[in-house]
Amino acid sequence: xxxxxxxxxxxxxxxxxxxxxxxxxxxxxxxxxxxxxxxxxxxxxxxxxxxxxxxxxxxxxxxxxxxxxxxxxxxxxxxxxxxxxxxxxxxxxxxxxxxxxxxxxxxxxxxxxxxxxxxxxxxxxxxxxxxxxxxxxxxxxxxxxxxxxxxxxxxxxxxxxxxxxxxxxxxxxxxxxxxxxxxxxxxxxxxxxxxxxxxxxxxxxx
Numbered sequence: 762x763x764x765x766x767x768x769x770x771x772x773x774x775x776x777x778x779x780x781x782x783x784x785x786x787x788x789x790x791x792x793x794x795x796x797x798x799x800x801x802x803x804x805x806x807x808x809x810x811x812x813x814x815x816x817x818x819x820x821x822x823x824x825x826x827x828x829x830x831x832x833x834x835x836x837x838x839x840x841x842x843x844x845x846x847x848x849x850x851x852x853x854x855x856x857x858x859x860x861x862x863x864x865x866x867x868x869x870x871x872x873x874x875x876x877x878x879x880x881x882x883x884x885x886x887x888x889x890x891x892x893x894x895x896x897x898x899x900x901x902x903x904x905x906x907x908x909x910x911x912x913x914x915x916x917x918x919x920x921x922x923x924x925x926x927x928x929x930x931x932x933x934x935x936x937x938x939x940x941x942x943x944x945x946x947x948x949x950x951x952x953x954x955x956x957x958x959x960x961x962x963x964x965x966x967x
Contacts, residue, residue, distance in 0.1 A: 824895040844873035874916040918943040
């Protein structure tokens with residue numbers, strides 16, 4: 762009987778540690794996420810650098826008769842950038858222990874992210890050029906596709922937060938690392954898109 766009580770106390774202790782992070786030890790989870798985003802930034806930096814080299818050295822850019830539409834990507838940009846502000850409302854809610862507000866604002870953010878991906882899919886279907894048509898086409902699909910993959914990953918993080926928030930008390934003003942991590946990643950995705958949109962869609966017009 763005494764052994765059962767001890768085991769129960771140990772189990773409760775582990776559960777509290779899991780809920781509150783590394784109990785009694787520094788919590789490096791956010792540092793790890795930031796380090797990961799720095800590594801991802803270096804990948805995008807390499808891709809953007811290669812794109813700029815091609816832009817500076819090629820006599821024609823875009824190449825051939827490729828003409829990019831700005832309306833749909835422009836609308837997509839507004840949706841994605843606005844979603845960061847919507848998502849921040851969700852984090853503000855959970856800091857006030859408003860779980861319902863968190864679910865509402867993160868749900869709207871997830872919808873906006875899904876609309877962005879759907880818009881990108883429609884753009885791919887109507888561009889009129891393929892991945893291997895020329896160098897610009899390859900750059901276009903690699904850059905936008907790689908970013909789209911990150912948007913899909915961010916959307917998965919948001920949906921994971923929504924799924925876990927169904928459990929009452931899972932997120933609170935004191936324990937909301939998952940919410941902060943998802944928001945930071947989403948902001949990263951937005952900043953990368955702003956740079957990408959400027960390079961791929963606006964720079965060729967200058």
